[in-house]
Amino acid sequence: MNWGVLLFPGSNCAEDCFHVIDSVLGEPVRYLWHKDTDLGQLDAIILPGGFSYGDHLRPGAIAHLSPAMTAVKAFAEKGGLVIGICNGFQILTEARMLPGSLLQNKGLKFLCQDQTLKVENASTAFTSEYETGDVIICPIAHNEGNYYAKSETIAEMERNGQVLFRYCDPQGLVNDSTNPNGSINSIAGIINRQGNVVGMMPHPERSSDSVLGLSAGKGVFVSMIKHIQTLNS
């Protein structure tokens, strides 16, 4: 399966995603440049974390206007798998490829820590490696990760199983005290209605290389690989 990691000026986590796909999972992967309009043949695109365009104006506000994003939208409309991680998630909401937006953390501070997440829907192309209800550790590192959307939108997403991950404690408890950034319903990651575009604030790539002590996030990428394999078989 062919992976692309989209590189914006200021993307910090592009190399990390590349490393996981290439060295940990052994899959073919290449960088995509933000000025490119033709992205070539791909099965999945990762919008990595970082500070695209220095987060000037608003995280993701400038990146979503870059030429490559037009191509990413076209790719997604044809059913291609797209995952935005951290800043990538912010870009996807700015691009309206996912609903809602990411506000500043309720604590008004950048937050970098190991975070336990509850898997809320394991029957998607991005989560099939998990069981619904699993608790996994994926580090977070963000200043604007406080997910917000209108209450109708939230209700609709909850009904449709579009909430993939929620912040929780190690026992899987979801409440205000286990919510690090103030996100509505402790939402950490969501999927679009069509089931091919995901945005999540936690970094699954940082929880994929066992040398660093964590590996539960790898399931996200492995799920995607299996999904593409099933499509192609």
Place this chain on the structure above:
Amino acid sequence: MTKKKADMEENLWRKAGLTDSEYELLTKHMGRAPNVVELALYAQMWSEHCGYTHTRPLFKHFLTTGPRIVQGPGENAGIVDIDDDEVITFKLESHNHPSAIAPFQGAATGVGGIIRDILAMGAYPIASLNSLHFGHPGAKGHTRWLISEVIHGIGEYGNCVGVPTVGGEVRFSNAYKGNPLVNAMCVGFMKKSEIKKAIATGVGNSLMIVGNLTGRDGMGGASFASKDLEDENDEDRGAIQVGDPFMEKLLIEACLEVFAEDYVVGVQDMGAAGILSSSVETASKAGNGVEIDVALVPKREEKMRPEEVMISESQERMLLIVKKGMEEKVNKIFHKWDLHAVVIGQVTDDGFYRVLEDGKTVGEVPVWSLMDAPTYVLEGKEPAHLAETLKFKNEDVEIPKDLNDVLLKLLASPDICSKTWVYRQYDHRVQMNTVVKPGSDAAIVRIKGRDKAIGITMDSNGRYCYLNPKRGAMSIVAESARNQVVSGAEPIAITDGLNFGNPEKPDVYFQLEQTIIGLSEACRALNTPVIGGNASLYNQTPEFGSIYPTPIIGMTGLVKSLAHVTTMEFKAAGDFIVLVGETKDELGASEYLDRIHGLVTGDVPELDLELEADTQKYILETIRSGWIKSAHDVGDGGLAVSLAESCIQGKLGAVVTLDTDLRSDSLLFGESQTRFLLSVAEENLDQVINEAASRGIEAAVIGRATQEPIITIHNNGLKLVDVSLDDCSNAFNNAFDLLMKADA
């Protein structure tokens, strides 16, 4: 020369920060009086910050070479060999004065500046650390604001630029109340073949400036850093730079792409004294001259005077010495990143540093004379307080009745308590190499694709150096090396940050000299040469006086296999706890005296460097043998605090039984040197003890880790400590949050 001598009003040189004799010397070098542009060149290059006028003569004490040393002092950063034709480069730098006035920008640009030093070596920056010193946050909010802003600044810059902040230290004493210390360190990685140097070779080659536009920010920062911090320093506000981490991230990517081609002969970052110092240094190294036309420098402000352009410290700029004819190719790469590389001058063969404006010469001085800042060897005088503090005897203080309470208070001491409040504001995981996170003895950063890692530490102890500058300095090097070996790393080399008061005062000069001698002796004994560093003098204010003499040691070590990585926390109930080293009746200079008795007094604990080296070797070898499950140095707060830290992190209790005649407070909280706390599985216990005995090193089984969440310590059948793990954890984990609460 276009400027008339009439320009040189009397005292103009004094205003610029030069002494009368320095002025006389430079007119002798020039054979005439300087104009204002030329005077500005000397004032910056001959400041302590650029010229190391007080510290250079003392540097001769340092060991700067060794089998792993590829580059010692004299470049943007030193370089050490980590095998496999791979090297790391590292350095630390102070940003104390800017951080005192504008803490957010001061700290942020400190991070940015040191990253560019590493980039200038041709390396990819892989880790940042910082050592921060503040006054105690009191009832008034100023210090708390300062802490908050400094940490925010470091986080904002480091997070955006994508270099993980993996460790460091935050320490508190009112000695830093008026003059906080912000020292930032960066480590870069590269292949040996990729090393770049700051040299302007090849007559006719072009000087290109890349990155940000040049403005009036940071005017005279180098000379600002070289005088006392006054109360009313608003007029120095222009000396604060403003950082743009996004620009820095682009610079890193673009520069490394350019370096991969054969276009560039030399690189220098623009730090203190901007274009001036970067170009002088490169020319001097090559024995060449340079000429720079200030009209060609891209500016963001109008009507800048030539000397302003030359000494501006606008951030995120680099100087490249580019092979003649390659300029367009270089520019093309920068264009890809939406940046520009602009030719501002060229390398000449006449040995002159020439400043032009629109082709017209406005300043011209010999390159060598700018680099030849006069040095000062002064007469030091032992500080008066030592006569008093060295008289201290343990009997002068009473042993507190409730030792549980003392332990909990020490665990909550701001120097000792958990700094999670700080580290969670830093992205310490980006780049995915951080094997051991902040809050441990050493940060461990792996090298991708290899079975090896780097240990990185930053340590200091101002109180030790205040009470015994020489031995205090030795202890810091020893402690840094202990932090490396307990983590499984073999110490390689250090970079030192010398933070002192005004060296022109004899007692401060004494501290400076003794500290350097102490550092030097310890580095020789522990085989960790000094490969670079930074001096920040004049850290004093009229209100609060001089800071503690504060040498800060940045050390790197090599972990030869990831299997050797070891951490401080106890791993399993039932494991045996082994104390290595001798505990003596030493309370002097301790955290215990300071926090519990309110006394900064006594002598620094004894230190036998030969025993230190032998013991460290033993620790490292037993770790490499796979016999050790956890290892922690015994440092601030003594044995009881180290034990509690291993319990808290491991979420286990401990039962410890000792058998000594020492005072209970010396035993529990004294800071005798060269001690380590290990935990060992039963099957390796004999090996660990026997190996120590065969080397003549003291090692005793003192207890076991327990499932029961209680820490008890007995001595001679007497129960000294009996405290719940929960109480310890709460004290340790919550103290900093409480300290930073707005209404505390």
